[in-house]
Amino acid sequence: MATTSDRIIRLQHVEVRVPDLELATAYYTEVLGLLETARDERDGAPRVFLKCWDEREHHSVILREAPTHGLDHMSFKLNEAADLDHFTAKLEAAGVPVKRFAARELGPGWGEAIRFDAPSGHLVELTHGTERIGNMLPKTNPPPRPQDLIGIAPPRLDHLFVMAEDVEAFTAFFTELLEFRLTEQILANDGHQLATFLEHSHTPHDIAVITGPNGALHHFAFWMDDWNGIREAADALAYHGVTIDVAPTRHGVTRGYTTYFFDPSGNRNELFTGGYWVDPDFEPITWTEEEMGRAIFYYHRQVNERFFTVHS
Amino acid sequence: MATTSDRIIRLQHVEVRVPDLELATAYYTEVLGLLETARDERDGAPRVFLKCWDEREHHSVILREAPTHGLDHMSFKLNEAADLDHFTAKLEAAGVPVKRFAARELGPGWGEAIRFDAPSGHLVELTHGTERIGNMLPKTNPPPRPQDLIGIAPPRLDHLFVMAEDVEAFTAFFTELLEFRLTEQILANDGHQLATFLEHSHTPHDIAVITGPNGALHHFAFWMDDWNGIREAADALAYHGVTIDVAPTRHGVTRGYTTYFFDPSGNRNELFTGGYWVDPDFEPITWTEEEMGRAIFYYHRQVNERFFTVHS
Amino acid sequence: MATTSDRIIRLQHVEVRVPDLELATAYYTEVLGLLETARDERDGAPRVFLKCWDEREHHSVILREAPTHGLDHMSFKLNEAADLDHFTAKLEAAGVPVKRFAARELGPGWGEAIRFDAPSGHLVELTHGTERIGNMLPKTNPPPRPQDLIGIAPPRLDHLFVMAEDVEAFTAFFTELLEFRLTEQILANDGHQLATFLEHSHTPHDIAVITGPNGALHHFAFWMDDWNGIREAADALAYHGVTIDVAPTRHGVTRGYTTYFFDPSGNRNELFTGGYWVDPDFEPITWTEEEMGRAIFYYHRQVNERFFTVHS
Amino acid sequence: MATTSDRIIRLQHVEVRVPDLELATAYYTEVLGLLETARDERDGAPRVFLKCWDEREHHSVILREAPTHGLDHMSFKLNEAADLDHFTAKLEAAGVPVKRFAARELGPGWGEAIRFDAPSGHLVELTHGTERIGNMLPKTNPPPRPQDLIGIAPPRLDHLFVMAEDVEAFTAFFTELLEFRLTEQILANDGHQLATFLEHSHTPHDIAVITGPNGALHHFAFWMDDWNGIREAADALAYHGVTIDVAPTRHGVTRGYTTYFFDPSGNRNELFTGGYWVDPDFEPITWTEEEMGRAIFYYHRQVNERFFTVHS
Structure with a gap:
């Protein structure tokens, strides 16, 4: 069953x-x-x-x-x-x-x-069974956050976004064999999946995939607590001369707040927050090809060229 | 197994x-x-x-x-x-x-x-199998939020906080029979549980219980998206003359941001946000009786009298 | 004197x-x-x-x-x-x-x-002597904000940004004859002013000017209370299909938070917040031509083509 | 004239x-x-x-x-x-x-x-003619904020709140001789001033006074950039064991966001943000004695006993 x-x-x-x-x-x-x-x-x-x-x-x-x-x-x-x-x-x-x-x-x-x-x-x-070494707080009477963190200090890894030539095959593999659930998809005018968003954690995505070269990494993302934290992080990135790919903005897909930037090797990082709760019986959301710009970057309604062509 | x-x-x-x-x-x-x-x-x-x-x-x-x-x-x-x-x-x-x-x-x-x-x-x-009637957004190309909401409009119900004479029996029932997991507990100096926080949703709590009359409701809480939303909600509550029990503050337990207030019948409501992700193998956090004030209201370190005596 | x-x-x-x-x-x-x-x-x-x-x-x-x-x-x-x-x-x-x-x-x-x-x-x-008709709040025991505002509802007009062929002549006119004070300037490599920011209100600017066609309007800006308000406004703009020129970001000049967009006629509007207090004896800040990108858009470090070419 | x-x-x-x-x-x-x-x-x-x-x-x-x-x-x-x-x-x-x-x-x-x-x-x-030694940023191409600040690090001093036996005499002295302007006042039922708020800086107050012992200091306040900064500061205060007098909340008077706390000597400090722009021809706002609670703490509508009795 x-x-x-x-x-x-x-x-x-x-x-x-x-x-x-x-x-x-x-x-x-x-x-x-x-x-x-x-x-x-x-x-x-x-x-x-x-x-x-x-x-x-x-x-x-x-x-x-x-x-x-x-x-x-x-x-x-x-x-x-x-x-x-x-x-x-x-x-x-x-x-x-x-x-x-x-x-x-x-x-x-x-x-x-x-x-x-x-x-x-x-x-x-x-x-x-990854070894548990604890977070940086005591297990008795802990403060909500260490006060001596360095840098942006996101609390945790959030999700991964990769590329695949055949998004539908990738999606079928992850949903059927790995039991992920589809939350959102971007469909081409002919009905095939251009991008899909998949979860197990009751959030909009643990992994997502978009049409592109097989094996490619689009970005991996860290969780931030709120929109204000995204902005403060952008200040720190700019201060340290990190290349910011996309300044703080909002996704249509996931409703999330985001900023994209590159590590010194060219791997794209994201800071992400927001989203919504996903029940296992969630009915997926569909974005049409015409609205892909809004799906990716809700305010600008356009996807910059780098989004499709720069990956690692 | x-x-x-x-x-x-x-x-x-x-x-x-x-x-x-x-x-x-x-x-x-x-x-x-x-x-x-x-x-x-x-x-x-x-x-x-x-x-x-x-x-x-x-x-x-x-x-x-x-x-x-x-x-x-x-x-x-x-x-x-x-x-x-x-x-x-x-x-x-x-x-x-x-x-x-x-x-x-x-x-x-x-x-x-x-x-x-x-x-x-x-x-x-x-x-x-509760009937699904959809949220207020279309399933194709939805905006992140309806623009015509009335009032505070939290996106969803979050958790419930009740009272029990025997917190340990309540906790055992919920963990052993209903398979909830313990995330945090406040222990009396003699080691018995004064309050416990239990979850299934990978958040700090879906239900919590504190020592008090059997059958009592302490509050139920709605999710808000961030600390700024908690503040805007407090503005709306004050504007409408709602009795605010606790103005926006932070819990030590759950790390969450909160405001408490009463519906016209005297049932306590909460708006809650923040918290942290909980893995199923999460090791519970313990608060000592001396630090109960900080556990409940992290900034004031004191629990107002109403917290223990006013319930429904 | x-x-x-x-x-x-x-x-x-x-x-x-x-x-x-x-x-x-x-x-x-x-x-x-x-x-x-x-x-x-x-x-x-x-x-x-x-x-x-x-x-x-x-x-x-x-x-x-x-x-x-x-x-x-x-x-x-x-x-x-x-x-x-x-x-x-x-x-x-x-x-x-x-x-x-x-x-x-x-x-x-x-x-x-x-x-x-x-x-x-x-x-x-x-x-x-502009006629005073009052704000929308009573003068006795007012709430901090009306609860029935429609749309984005910024509390007030903030500043104006225009273009001039001769920025230095414009600046001299405003400082010498109209007694404005210079807070920031962008200097070309040969030392002449490409843009200047002028104030009387102890804020970074009441009017600013950048090199461009005489008589042109670059944008006029409304004050918003904080970065979160800028984001919520961008949600409303996107919802209503308004063309967003620049999604929420930060200026290097003024340190302010901003989003640019166009009214239906093509006049550029801004929502602005942040900045700093300016004493009358403030020593102006200078940005070099190489850093103009960072001066205008602190995160992206690049000024989009529209910034210089689209005006009204 | x-x-x-x-x-x-x-x-x-x-x-x-x-x-x-x-x-x-x-x-x-x-x-x-x-x-x-x-x-x-x-x-x-x-x-x-x-x-x-x-x-x-x-x-x-x-x-x-x-x-x-x-x-x-x-x-x-x-x-x-x-x-x-x-x-x-x-x-x-x-x-x-x-x-x-x-x-x-x-x-x-x-x-x-x-x-x-x-x-x-x-x-x-x-x-x-206080000596000018500069802020912590360069005057050419500065970032918006130093990244190596310690502690809460408010950008500047904001205002002062004192006590006087005769609030009306104090207010007359400051408005007539020192040319301050009245922005808000709390009036007793018999019409006399219980507290007044006075400005020169186009903000709700540079100095305020409330009925109390002559010569007393109620608090002095530092500016914070927004409500989120007030909350982060409260985290830092709690972490360091500082006595928080009033957790983050909102004033009715000034519309400002605030948290009160005590320095180790017992002098009350405030972190303050928000407020509104004040023109020189601003018509003062009046709060009635019945609404004093809401005037001081807009959410709780009650002034804690410490507010009137603890000063330095």
Whole structure:
């Protein structure tokens, strides 16, 4: 019997490639304000592990030194260890090869995991048991926020936005095999999906996909608490000379508030807030091709050229 | 096998007693800005059904004419119809009598439901299949918010806060039988629970309970989008002469922003925003009795007398 | 003896040309939320008089039907009637012809006034005694804001931004003869002024000028209370299909928060907030030509083509 | 001839008494985030000079070691040196003894000054020529705010609120001799003034007075940029254990947003924002005695006992 219960909880982490690891680490820790939790070397490439201050687990962003920027893989958090078996069986039944890894096998603090390729060529991981190291607050009588944070300091990773040549195949894979639910879609005039937004966390999206090169990363996003925080972050980005791609504005899709900018390697980052609550029986919202501009940037009603052509 | 998957999604509705139904309806629709969706009469008492603008379902607040104010019952939304059987079996195995109702049997738009008493005497309902009537926006190319809303117009109901003589028994019932998770607790110096905060929706609380008379309602809360919205709402409340119990401030527990006020019948309402994301494996936060003031009202560090003594 | 006391208090009003008077009136009253206070016909052209809700005087924006859009004249409020004589003498001594008008001669509610041309060809008025009709609140026990405002409803007109071929001559005229103070300037690499910002009201600008066609209007701006209000206004503009020129962002010059958009005739409007306090002995801030992008739009560091080429 | 031009620009500084100078200095620099600019000793008492980051002049708060807390004197900034003579003549003609001090005679960075007693016994200073040392930003291509500020860091001092046995005599002195303008007043049922609000800076108040002991200080206030900043400041105050007198709320008088708290010596501080623009011909707003609660705290409609009884 089909169930709508969520075995996937949320986005666990992203691993991204950066040509200059020290420069990227300085940016993510000092400007964006993430915390470095570990370093290792894997497959000959040094890596830096980072987490946001309010995350309890060991890492949410991993930087891997590599010649080009881009996404190494995405990882989603599973509710239970048994969910690894559930998805392995489901994927293999659909002819998708799955590799399994023991806890800590993939790196420090890493959970037990399975990995497989999406139809778009993106490497996808599901994991359970990432080491819990606590957020930066005491568990007894905590203040609402540490007062000594550095930089923008978003509380947590929020979602991931990638590109695929075949958005419909990508979407079917994520909804049917990984049990994501569709919240919004942009449809071409001929009815095919140009972009889709998918969730498990009762928010507008944990992952989204738009038409583009297979395997490409459009951006990954951190949660901010409100519109005012987005503005203060833009002040800090401008002060530090970070290239701001899109100044604070609003999406039509998700209703969210946003600013886009680039890490020193050219990976696009987003700060995101807002959105709405999503029940499992949510009826998806559709945007037409004519209104794509408004769907993406609600105020300007136009998508800048960089949105479609600049990715990593 | 124990599971951490959520069969309960969120708070579905509250039914509250009001001595003057028309006055209460005017307040909830014109000042608070909910929408009236139906009226009926049940057990000889006329009722008004209300929903918030961004809710998709038929009702989230039901007003029932009655000699005194207070809570008739609370209702939580189930993921699937089969969850009605799951909880019926679990409750009956624990010796809790359960009554079952067909869809629409309890009122217009009402889902299939089971009802039972919590140890505190509160009537609890679990329901599935409340009629979906849509929010106030089109499903194609919607703006982020209707522009013609009246009053404060919170997008949705958020949580419920009740009182119980035995907080520990109440908490055990909700965590063990209804599978809620504990996020925060206030402990007396002797170690027993003075208040607990429980969730299924990955937020700090869907229901909370504090030491007090069995069956009492402390408040129910609507979600607001940000701190600025809380302030604008306080302006509207003051303008309309609503009694503001606690002006905009911050909780230590939940980290949330809040304002408390009373409906014309004396039921306490809250506007709430903020909070944090809760994973199912969240380790609870504990507040000590000495810090209860800061736990409740983070800025003043003192709880006003009304907080403990005024309820309905 | 030179004095730094302010005889000019602030911008009193702007009169702008609109080809479709009814369409413009609908926009300014229903979307922007100004109040219509009078209509008349002058020199064969029908006019509509408007004020913002918190302004006490009869008008701050006057719409004049005309074949093309643009600025008819700007008017500044004088402290005292005697200041009319002061400036008349000063202007005539400098060879500037001055015309004088009695109270109500120029239109309903109009103060006593003098008019003259700036070196850029802009018609400038100084006035005293505009009819006071009160804001929309009682003078006894007022709430902080009316609750029944329509549209965006900025509390007041803030400043004016025009274009001139010779920015230095314009600036000298306004500082030497009209006693404005320079707060900021953008200098070309050869040292000449590309843009200047001038004030009497202890804010970053009551009028500003940038290199462009003589007589041109770049925009006029209304005050908003904060960054959140700018965002909510952008929601309303987008909802009503208004062309948003620049979504909410921040200026480097003035530090202010802003959004630009166009009235139905093509006159650019701004909503502005922020800035800083200016003492009369304020030492001006200088922006270099290389940093002009950051001076105008602090986050994007680039000025869109429309900023320089679209005016009225 | 009567003039409405402003010879007084704004509040220049306050000098307050603190029993523990080092503790007070730590609080004002590390929690409130002011900058220490000088130290001296005068009349046997050591003093610390402080300024806010966006103030251009040498000091706005001076702490003087003394056995009890309270106000030593208030000082207002004059437009021109000649205004010292103007007010000396005016005060002496009214029988008020005036003492004159040369620049730097009263302390480091101090302007030329006159001093005299208000009818309430408060020592009042008018000054011109306080040393200008610049704000913390460059004068060429400045960012909108330094990124390395410590603590709350309000940009500037805003106003002062004192107590007087005879509010009407105090008000007459400030309006007739010092040319302040009345913006708002709270009237007793018999028509006499219980509190008045007076300005020169086109804001709701530069100084206010309420019925109480002669010579008493109720509070002095720093400007914050918006309601969100008030909330963030309250987080910082709570984090550092500062006693918050009134959590973020809104005044009816001035329409301003506020939070009150105490420095370690017991002097009440305020963070204030909002308000409205005041023309010199502003018609004062009156609050009745019955509505005093709403006038002071617009949301709670009640003034806490501390408001009237705790002062310094």
